[in-house]
Amino acid sequence: MKVIETLANLPAELAEKIPDVKLQDQDIRVTLAQEGLTREGILPPKLNLGDFALSFEASAEATVRNFNSPGDVDENGIVGEAAAANAPPSDSARPQLILGGDKGWMRYQATGLVKAGASGRYSFVSANGKTELSASLSDYRAHPLARNMREAAKEDLASPRLLVNSTDLTKLGTGDALSWRVRGMLETGLDLGWADLFTTNLGDLSFVRSSELIELKTSIVALVRARVSLTDDYQLSFSRPSPGRLQLAVRKAKSHEASQGAGLGIQVAFADPEAVQARLKEVLSALAGQAEAKVEELIDKAIQKVLTPDQLALLRSVLERLGLDPELVNLDHLKQEWEELKQKVEAALEKVVKARIGAAFQYEYLRISESSTLLEVELDEATALNFHGQLVLGNLVDLMSWLRAPENAGRFTLKNYLNTASFTLQQTVGFSLSLGTFEVFKARGSLKQTWVSQENTQGARRQAFLGQRAYEDALMGHRNRWAVDFRADMESFAPAPAASDFRYGLHMLLWGQKKKLTKQELQAAVDDAVVWGVLDANDAASVTAKLDAHLGKTDVQTQVELKISDEMLRELVPRLQTFDLKLFSRALARAMPWSEQTARVTPEFRKLVYAPIWESYLTEVMNKGSFLSGDLSPTRAAQIAAWFIEKDSTVKQLASGLLLREKTWQPPGGNFSFAEVTDKNRNTLAKCRRFVDGLVRLRRSIEERRSGEELRTVHGDLEGLWNTGFHLRTAGAVLAELAKGTARGLGGIERTFTVRLADSQEQLVLSTAWGPSTPTP
Numbered sequence: 001m002k003v004i005e006t007l008a009n010l011p012a013e014l015a016e017k018i019p020d021v022k023l024q025d026q027d028i029r030v031t032l033a034q035e036g037l038t039r040e041g042i043l044p045p046k047l048n049l050g051d052f053a054l055s056f057e058a059s060a061e062a063t064v065r066n067f068n069s070p071g072d073v074d075e076n077g078i079v080g081e082a083a084a085a086n087a088p089p090s091d092s093a094r095p096q097l098i099l100g101g102d103k104g105w106m107r108y109q110a111t112g113l114v115k116a117g118a119s120g121r122y123s124f125v126s127a128n129g130k131t132e133l134s135a136s137l138s139d140y141r142a143h144p145l146a147r148n149m150r151e152a153a154k155e156d157l158a159s160p161r162l163l164v165n166s167t168d169l170t171k172l173g174t175g176d177a178l179s180w181r182v183r184g185m186l187e188t189g190l191d192l193g194w195a196d197l198f199t200t201n202l203g204d205l206s207f208v209r210s211s212e213l214i215e216l217k218t219s220i221v222a223l224v225r226a227r228v229s230l231t232d233d234y235q236l237s238f239s240r241p242s243p244g245r246l247q248l249a250v251r252k253a254k255s256h257e258a259s260q261g262a263g264l265g266i267q268v269a270f271a272d273p274e275a276v277q278a279r280l281k282e283v284l285s286a287l288a289g290q291a292e293a294k295v296e297e298l299i300d301k302a303i304q305k306v307l308t309p310d311q312l313a314l315l316r317s318v319l320e321r322l323g324l325d326p327e328l329v330n331l332d333h334l335k336q337e338w339e340e341l342k343q344k345v346e347a348a349l350e351k352v353v354k355a356r357i358g359a360a361f362q363y364e365y366l367r368i369s370e371s372s373t374l375l376e377v378e379l380d381e382a383t384a385l386n387f388h389g390q391l392v393l394g395n396l397v398d399l400m401s402w403l404r405a406p407e408n409a410g411r412f413t414l415k416n417y418l419n420t421a422s423f424t425l426q427q428t429v430g431f432s433l434s435l436g437t438f439e440v441f442k443a444r445g446s447l448k449q450t451w452v453s454q455e456n457t458q459g460a461r462r463q464a465f466l467g468q469r470a471y472e473d474a475l476m477g478h479r480n481r482w483a484v485d486f487r488a489d490m491e492s493f494a495p496a497p498a499a500s501d502f503r504y505g506l507h508m509l510l511w512g513q514k515k516k517l518t519k520q521e522l523q524a525a526v527d528d529a530v531v532w533g534v535l536d537a538n539d540a541a542s543v544t545a546k547l548d549a550h551l552g553k554t555d556v557q558t559q560v561e562l563k564i565s566d567e568m569l570r571e572l573v574p575r576l577q578t579f580d581l582k583l584f585s586r587a588l589a590r591a592m593p594w595s596e597q598t599a600r601v602t603p604e605f606r607k608l609v610y611a612p613i614w615e616s617y618l619t620e621v622m623n624k625g626s627f628l629s630g631d632l633s634p635t636r637a638a639q640i641a642a643w644f645i646e647k648d649s650t651v652k653q654l655a656s657g658l659l660l661r662e663k664t665w666q667p668p669g670g671n672f673s674f675a676e677v678t679d680k681n682r683n684t685l686a687k688c689r690r691f692v693d694g695l696v697r698l699r700r701s702i703e704e705r706r707s708g709e710e711l712r713t714v715h716g717d718l719e720g721l722w723n724t725g726f727h728l729r730t731a732g733a734v735l736a737e738l739a740k741g742t743a744r745g746l747g748g749i750e751r752t753f754t755v756r757l758a759d760s761q762e763q764l765v766l767s768t769a770w771g772p773s774t775p776t777p
Helices: 035-039 149-157 194-198 275-288 292-304 309-322 331-366 381-392 397-404 519-531 537-550 566-575 581-590 603-623 634-647 649-663 674-680 684-703 710-722 725-740
Strands: 029-033 046-048 052-055 061-067 103-116 133-144 177-193 213-219 223-239 245-252 267-270 375-380 412-417 445-455 461-472 481-489 503-514 556-564 750-757 762-768
Touching: 029 035, 103 149, 133 149, 177 194, 177 331, 177 397, 194 223, 194 331, 213 275, 213 537, 223 331, 223 381, 245 381, 267 331, 275 292, 275 309, 275 331, 292 309, 292 331, 331 481, 375 381, 381 397, 445 710, 461 710, 481 710, 481 725, 503 519, 503 566, 503 725, 519 537, 519 556, 519 603, 519 725, 519 750, 537 750, 537 762, 556 566, 556 725, 566 684, 566 725, 581 603, 581 725, 603 634, 603 649, 603 674, 603 684, 634 649, 634 674, 684 710, 684 725, 710 725
Parallel strands: none
Antiparallel strands: 029 061, 046 052, 052 103, 061 103, 103 133, 133 177, 177 223, 213 762, 223 245, 223 267, 245 375, 375 412, 445 461, 461 481, 481 503, 503 556, 556 750, 750 762
16 A cells, blocks of 8 residues: 655645644544545555455545544444443443543544455455445544644544554554454354253253163363354454554444344354264263163174173163164164164264354354454464454454464463453353353342344344343252343344344253262252253162262262253243142242152152142232232241141141141241241242243233333343242243143253262263153143
């Protein structure tokens, strides 16, 4: 590009619009045709950059703006006020140039047309059927606030800079910045723990009959590296925070995608093509209940007819579990059937892992506002220049690989990546890539309701809603942390987003960790899994026995999860449109605290004992209790419990040993008896009714195409039933019972019980395979 050593005069059209005053004295927004800038040689008519060509048409518009005080808004997000101290990356703007000091900025912005070059490496995408693609380029120049603006503009435009020229990066002064905004394919990399990819995805790998226990064992430290690409408008910017250093940032930008367009088009590929093969044996062992090598040994012996009786029984159990040929009728085809199953599992595994990565990345990406950043990192100038060409084309993969390399640690400062400060995203849970860092658990309680909206050039919006509740509840023992995420986001733009345009999901998590877990604490965690339908009651004892050897010896982490997809949630919502007293009484009874007493040892026994007690209690609240408080007194609750234990034959048979404990209320009370549970978890009836109201509102909002703003109220109605650990257990029990009546049964909900063992660095993910069943009467 031509360099003008001196600029005697500004083009007349520009000179008359820039006041002859100090930068701090006046705000300007100057728009002019680029013709004057190209005619004077300030902008070149065309630049050939190898991978693409960039031309500055004379008829296009250029702008000049200044920023001189807090409150000034830069639509590019480069200049702005500093984020609040300790503000999460997802909640705050992240400008690179901070207002409020003794400097201000002049911004020169031009529009270029992009065309493919000779190299064939062209990643940009035109929108709405157009053959040409426009790009916006901005140059930010820092000046003292007392500097004359007209003189500053004359000096700046004598040496114009464009981000697409790598040499122009070297000309950045401290406090300067360059940006480039375009539509194209943005490609980045992710490192995730293999173990995390299966904490809520075993259902899609269930090649086993209903009621079989699936147990997947994998390493906590094993990672999968993936390349993720999407199509969107994005902005790349470089700024100079200090001599020799550059800070680069990648942001979302106002989209050129049409309403009801194709969406982000996210694609996932493994950086290591053999990554799936390396984990296939683990999945096959989980499905077969035996190691892959053991199954193949048994099949070979069956074909050779040399099986012992014990081996024959074991092979038959494996084949029956997998739905193959337990009677060994057709030995000639048995090996072929096994190989075909392995191929199906491999294909399903690759599909599940890619879907999990893609969905989680999209979840995070849609919740990044245009004022925040996808990636923000500070590094030395030489490294920035080395990756400059790829970054301009939207390729972040090689830079990400460099940043992850151990030998480069200390040579850069990561500010933000996908709303975290880490490249390796481990302990990812639910829909999210970053919730697993458990930042959300650092406070004793948190409730987050956030809208993120992206606009396109037609004024249509693509929105995402984050409704998240997390808490630390001492009444839950070691399982004292939990989180619930109500997800709602749009794949495409819409002129007036309605509730029907969103995809929904619900994720519930109970999490605990202890260095020396007791058997009773483990049984309580396993009980959570049974209450939520993750494990069958028959599997609970075997799971507890399996983990017995680790008790009291190592740090043990447990996590119980339910994840309900958009399709399944839309199927469940119409099933609960009025308050069902018996359904909620059963769920509340199953959710009562576990103990070794007969009446409490299983959710089924608790249902038999406490469902009639809860039903009587809630009925009395409706009829006689104070609706404003939503509770009866603990003394009255104790009287109701005692009456059933003494008078109801079924309850008496199971709970007679608890009569003394249940009949007496002694404040302040613990968290065991019925009266204590009602006292510690107040407003139960009101919360259950509001939960139903939320589902009714959600159904009507979708059917009547109400505004997406209704979702904030929906979340407010729902989240009351998970703001204590007991009520969260109840909510999961309600949803699990509703799911049993659907076509897919509990198999339609992703349900897992995960145990992480610190000494062996192993993770066990367990889930009972379920199909449809008859709903509980």
